[in-house]
Amino acid sequence: MPQAPDPTPETTSPARRARHAAPRRKGRTALVVVLAAAVVAAAVVGGLSLARRTPSRPRAAVTGGRPKTTAPPTTVPAPPTSSTTTPGPGTHGPITSPPLPSPGAGFNPGQVTAVGDSVMLDYQTPLQEDIPGVNVLASVSRQWGEGEAILQQLKSSGQLGAVVIVDLSTNGPISSTDFDAMMAILSGASRVVFVTVHVARPWQDPNNGVLAAGVSRYPNAVLADWNTLATQNPGWVYSDGTHLPIDGSGAHALAAMIAAGA
Numbered sequence: 606m607p608q609a610p611d612p613t614p615e616t617t618s619p620a621r622r623a624r625h626a627a628p629r630r631k632g633r634t635a636l637v638v639v640l641a642a643a644v645v646a647a648a649v650v651g652g653l654s655l656a657r658r659t660p661s662r663p664r665a666a667v668t669g670g671r672p673k674t675t676a677p678p679t680t681v682p683a684p685p686t687s688s689t690t691t692p693g694p695g696t697h698g699p700i701t702s703p704p705l706p707s708p709g710a711g712f713n714p715g716q717v718t719a720v721g722d723s724v725m726l727d728y729q730t731p732l733q734e735d736i737p738g739v740n741v742l743a744s745v746s747r748q749w750g751e752g753e754a755i756l757q758q759l760k761s762s763g764q765l766g767a768v769v770i771v772d773l774s775t776n777g778p779i780s781s782t783d784f785d786a787m788m789a790i791l792s793g794a795s796r797v798v799f800v801t802v803h804v805a806r807p808w809q810d811p812n813n814g815v816l817a818a819g820v821s822r823y824p825n826a827v828l829a830d831w832n833t834l835a836t837q838n839p840g841w842v843y844s845d846g847t848h849l850p851i852d853g854s855g856a857h858a859l860a861a862m863i864a865a866g867a
Contacts, residue, residue: 706825708767709793716740716766717867720755721800722747725772727849731860736867740766749773749783757790765794768867772800774816775847778808784819788826797826798866800859803835805846827866831859 708714717739719725719732725743733739742755752773759765769791773779791797799820801813813832820826835842841855842848849855 705767705795708795711760711763712765712767712794713763714767717768717770718742718759718766719770719772720752721772722775724775724848727851728856728860730852731857732863735860735864746776747773748776749779753787753790760790767795768798769794770798770800770863770867774812775802775804779812779815781815781819784815788819788823794825796867797823798829798863799826800829800863801832803832803842803847829863829866831862834858834862
């Protein structure tokens with residue numbers, strides 16, 4: 606099979622082109638050809654020497670007879686490092702973060718007990734979703750004193766959770782003495798969450814003042830300020846200004862607020 610022409614004629618020397626340009630001649634013609642080739646070769650050599658002395662741009666690398674630019678070195682990025690997200694100061698969740706103090710006698714670690722009135726019935730399901738395993742004890746028209754009796758009985762029988770939720774001042778006024786009596790029963794609890802009331806009755810603000818002042822006196826007590834949140838979102842409650850659509854937006858918001866404090 607005949608050979609294909611050289612694909613890179615620019616690399617063929619002038620001497621080689623001269624040898625293949627025409628048949629050899631005898632005598633003077635041959636001598637002229639040889640002298641011409643010598644002159645051309647000398648010019649090429651001189652040009653190469655001049656090129657070596659003259660700075661020039663980097664030449665492209667040649668592969669397979671075709672020019673190919675040399676790619677710049679590739680920088681391999683370092684693998685990403687993993688980071689651990691730390692909860693912000695003052696944040697906590699049910700039972701585990703930050704670690705709760707060990708409860709006293711009559712309280713069960715890892716358990717949550719919620720005692721409330723008819724408002725708690727409105728958000729019972731969302732609360733059970735936000736705090737799995739919570740024991741909800743809520744009833745219509747329940748008074749503060751009745752809640753005290755229930756919590757005392759649970760504590761005496763060893764059935765009270767280490768975290769207790771109290772939502773009880775909807776149906777009548779309470780005093781600081783009532784608050785202290787409740788905390789005497791709950792002495793030894795790891796945490797007690799008191800929920801402010803949103804009710805169209807004259808005792809709303811006084812009761813909430815008692816709850817806020819009482820929480821400030823006990824380091825294991827926290828306040829879930831439902832009244833402020835409900836005031837900012839009046840559409841979350843019925844026209845009576847107290848109760849919430851069961852499992853509605855307000856019920857979920859209230860349950861989430863309590864769970865964040867529990």
